[in-house]
Amino acid sequence: MLMSWQTTVDLIAKVAKVPASLIMKLHADEMEVFVANNNTDSPYSPGMKDKLGHGLYCESVIEQQTELHVENALTDTRWRQNPDLAVGMISYYGLPLNWPNGEAFGTICVLDKKAKGYSADLVMLLECFRKNVESNLEILDQKEKLAQANLQLETRIAQRTFELEKLNNDLMQEIDSRIAAEKLLDIQQRFDTVTGLPKFNQLETMFNQLTTKNEFTSISVVHFSITNLKVIQDGLGYDMSEKVRNLVAQKLQRFITNNAYLATVSETTFCIVISTKKQLYADKMAAFCSRLCQHFAQVIHVDDFPASITTAIGVSFYPNDGSCFMELSRKSSAALSHCEISNNNGYKFFNPKMESELSNRIQMESLLRGALSRDELSLNYQPFVDTQSQNVIGAEVLIRWYNPTLGQVSPVDFIENAEQSGQIIEIGYFVLRNALKQLAYWRELYNRDFYLAINISPVQLKDSYLIDKIVQLLELYKIPGNLLEIELTENAFIHDATHAQEILNKLHHHGIRLSLDDFGTGYSSLSYLQNYPFNSVKIDRSFIRNLETSEQSRQLVNTIIAMANNLQLSLVAEGVENQFQADFVAKQGANIWQGYHLGKPVDANDFAQQYLIPSMTPLF
Template identity: 80%
Template sequence: MLKNNTIAIPAEMLTSWQTTVDLIAKVAKVPASLIMKLHTHELEVFVANNNTNSPFAAGMKDSLGHGLYCESVIVQQTKLHVENALEDPKWCTNPALAVGMMSYYGLPLNWPDGEPFGTICMLDIKANSYSGDLMMLMECFRRCIEGNLEMLAQKEKLAQANLHLETSIAQRTFELEKLNSDLMQEIDSRIAAEKLLDIQQRFDSVTGLPKFNQLEKVFNKLIAKNELTSISIIHFSITNLKRIQDGFGYDISDKVRNTVVQKLQLFTNNSTYLAIFSETTFCIIIPTKKQQYANKMAVFCSRLCQQFSQDIYVDELSLSITTAMGVAFYPNDGSGFMDLSRKSSAALSNCEMGNNNSYKFFNPKMESELSSRIKMESLLRAALQRDELSLHYQPFVNTQSQSVVGAEVLIRWHNPILGQVSPVDFIEIAEHSGQIIEIGYFVLRSALKQLAYWREIYNQDFYLAINLSPVQLKDSYLVDKIVNLLELYKIPGHLLEIELTENALIHDAAYAQEVLSKLHRKGIRLSLDDFGTGYSSLSYLQYYPFNSIKIDRSFIHNLETSEQSRQLVNTIIAMANNLQLSLVAEGVENQFQADFVAKQGANIWQGYYLGKPVDANAFAQQYLIPSMTPLF
């Protein structure tokens, strides 16, 4: 017999309980937080959080005896944590799954004499491990509610005592003091809960670092000290954390963040302040004397770059991370913290994100450049939908037959606001924003469709060369999409050539080799562009399955005036011939250059002397008519 559960709960106490479950649902970010009440044969949803997404409402009841979470908590008189009922044989048929609740955490609620009242619990529609902080918060609220129950029980005892004249005035005084003590305990519990919430608002739960909003007070205190004349604001970013997260999961990426924090803390002292700005970025405040502050920061940033140039180890994984830093100085760059933080972030955005461990100091030009880049990025996002992108084709001419054997595909962008935008300007922005993936597929799809049309109309087999950026090479769907497009347009693999620069190969050689080997096995031609300008061009010819190389135009440009250029070109052509690689001389602008490279054994001419990039219609008119005679 549940004698205590007949005691009525006052309206003001119900309001307090309602606030409690609403707060739990908000802090825990779950759809349902409940106080359940036990009856003889059933459980009742006594208080439910106000959430339209919750399937529970006050007054709902369910009979006992068929595997309810809360019934188990009451019977066992201990907490119950079900992280994922679908994967737990004991709970995989639990009735809560019928309304989408996959996870559960609950605690028993008892009257002061040990009689069960019910439970306090929270449920989620997804698997949830519920953090230690949330469990502590639930325990605080459990004690508050049981304190309320004890107060009600004591009041009921007093009422019964008065009713039967079994209690003296002294006893009633004692009970009132006890009630006052219970009330004070409830207040203390609420204060403890509020402090926990305050900690969560001020500190990051993964790294334990202060959050960014705490730094402005620190900055204002520092500038109030007369002896300090310069303060450095540094934004430090892990630029490849998203890729690590995608490849290894959230747990590993969180451990990477913690490892980075530990390394950063090695460079801090009592006068240096470190906080978290976002998931990938940290903010550092360093007060310094005015003398040589820029030089000191350059040394500091260089040391950080060196520190993060080495792989880090997480769960026996060796991971390479890339970082970037932006720095702004008080008072040179501004007087307010938020203004300086914005400028430090602008300097961070101007770093070369593709390079390992770089840093930049803010200068006023960065703001205008960043504004222009943001504007261009915004316009570029709509360029495909507005049909502003187009393809041009520059011919490849065989040095022996002097006829067109192929063409390089070049993208062009004409925007109504910006006019004709150079690929040099917008390709880099597309790479940084990730839009290069979508633009790259537009180029591949449009070029291969055009090639299929030309093959059908003119009955000529010639190849197209398409440039691939480093970002595209990292796309896991790249090979499949290229192969699917070739099959769709019925184009043999050897009529497509993929051009890559050294930048596309330098960061992850093993992955690049895997991708290029797959393309090579499909019969797709591979070309190393700008040969001779990088540090490792020769080694790439040994490591990757290239079919051809392109001599950089800078060597061709100086052929008439530089004996050294002539010797270099002659050596590169001879090497290509020995390795049985096709060689393209790009940037041919006059007859002397054309004759020289042809005599030395180059296979293909490319340059304005042979033909400028033109649109598809002009290219067909100039080069693809069946009766076309040699260009020379």
């Protein structure tokens, strides 16, 4: 907020062309310079104070609760003794600032060393900023009230916690929306406050000017995104992410040529319009994008702190991909989205297939948002079979989605979509709640202790409520922690290994089992077994699939099983599809089978019928 106010007074001083622009704060017996512009010739600095009661401009503004305009204090009998004359300030304009309850906070004002009649435009500008500052004060007031309310609600039952969080989110969204609606000044509409670059809406004018000139025959519209800026913000703070964005903007400005225009699209994305006198030059643009990727692949230093950024680039061409700027921009953005999805830290040129794929993805995301409320999601269970007793000792929980429009949707498709849209958090709660409820029912009905394995995505691992949610559900359904196994892939540890280790240690502390999925396919799997408290590993199905035909696969499986046994880890052979594979891994020392040969994923009723009803002999 203070940074925003500082930007405000600096901008006012610049626009009004005055040496002093201030936000003053009222105390019991004095006025304080709370925020002052950074002009070198300003006689004021934050922290300066003056006693009340001897003719201060701002004291009069607060008492009268109205504007005060003094064009020349030297010729005004009322203000000839004003203390600000001592530092040469003879003209003044100020407005009162109040808390939401009407109590005075202070003033926002400008002063000049020369007689000055402040224009209606400047008065309107100050009024807009006054509203902005008072909106900020309202936020502080609302936060304080909310904090007090939360203290009073600490003794209420846990069910109310979720409702309070939702109320808090709704309140903050409403405040944010109101603040955003109030910031309609022309200078903020046209330029980005962090980078100083033109905003995206300014590029269309540039593009139209280029297309009317005969000398330019080809134009490229390029979308450039910092794909890990949110990770930087979460890990290093908002201030650091803003500095990274600003530094990237500066580097882009130096990188592009004279026939290029750069603008901001969003916090993470920039748009570049590049013109040339040559015909369509895909090979030249490929070289340009490649150099751009290489340039930003290097570590950048922000305040002497080394930071790595990842990027994605999408490109469309005029006139081949479209004739108007918005069409080309949409297609360039579609190419960027495909590049971000593939996570290849590179670039893509637009092609028509991208639009249909993106449209399908948007449709899927839209339908997925209502899937829970429409009861379209369900759970299947695939058995874990002990290789020695050949009895079912547990099951992996697998989510399924059937939609009347899309039909049966593969988890490979919709889980990735849910992760990117953030819906995976809510879906994850659904899986945990229903799977543990089902396990509690089976335990009571069949008097058998077996465990369920549930997959957790990297996005869920960042959820601060995840541990509490799991523990609450275990306590609610009276399930021991060792009957729940959390499965994770290497992707869960790539971006923030320290946070992941903290979460896994907490799960382990509650007795919850941990399994490393797809073992053998990642780069650092062995280090994960050393640094994290895993109970079991799953051999990736790609190794099991080739056991009959590949000596290398057999040797790899032998090595992985031996290593797991030496580390006293349970070894799950995933993807067992025939008797040869089952016999081979069992002979080498695998503990658990999983795969279609032992049992396909089925719903809860079929699972109970096939595997849980008491039997005198092993099922397999």
